[in-house]
Amino acid sequence: MTRRGLVTAGIMAILVGGAAAGIWANLHHEEVQARQALQVEAGQQLFQSLCETCHGPAGDGSGGAPDLTNGEVVSKYPTTQALAHFIQTRMPASDPHSLTARQAQDLALWIDSLSSRPNQNVAKLKLLP
Numbered sequence: 425m426t427r428r429g430l431v432t433a434g435i436m437a438i439l440v441g442g443a444a445a446g447i448w449a450n451l452h453h454e455e456v457q458a459r460q461a462l463q464v465e466a467g468q469q470l471f472q473s474l475c476e477t478c479h480g481p482a483g484d485g486s487g488g489a490p491d492l493t494n495g496e497v498v499s500k501y502p503t504t505q506a507l508a509h510f511i512q513t514r515m516p517a518s519d520p521h522s523l524t525a526r527q528a529q530d531l532a533l534w535i536d537s538l539s540s541r542p543n544q545n546v547a548k549l550k551l552l553p
């Protein structure tokens with residue numbers, strides 16, 4: 425191969441590699457979004473059965489425990505994982521430590537989705553199996 429041919433081949437390899445990485449990143453992003461949508465749904469169901477009595481339907485605070493929709497609670501936690509950690513260790517207030525890490529994460533994602541100011545770090549969340 426001529427020197428020019430080598431340079432061209434090198435450039436082509438970089439272009440193709442870059443495109444493949446871009447496609448992979450997009451697919452990965454979509455997969456993460458799809459997974460999170462399922463977790464939000466699971467979180468909603470858990471919330472209805474375990475949390476609504478105190479936090480009110482849709483977490484609006486009408487049950488006496490804090491309103492989870494106005495952004496105040498979510499903004500206290502730097503990450504969704506930190507919120508999940510609080511939930512796992514402290515909630516439900518009547519039975520703390522009763523949730524699995526995955527359930528707490530589902531609930532944190534649901535609360536993020538309820539919040540008028542969702543956590544900005546949600547995309548960095550390490551999803552649990």
Ligand code: HEC
Pocket residue numbers: 471474475476477478479489490492497500510511514515516517518531535
């Ligand atoms: C028995 C009543 C009760 C139940 C059930 C309950 N909570 Fe709470 N929750 C509270 C009370 C009271 C507070 C405020 C005091 C505190 O933060 O410990 C609170 C606070 C919170 C907060 C705010 C924390 C903060 O830093 O301001 C979150 C988030 C939360 N609960 C999530 C949940 C989730 C998720 C569930 C269901 C798994 C749940 N709670 C079930 C009573 C309850």
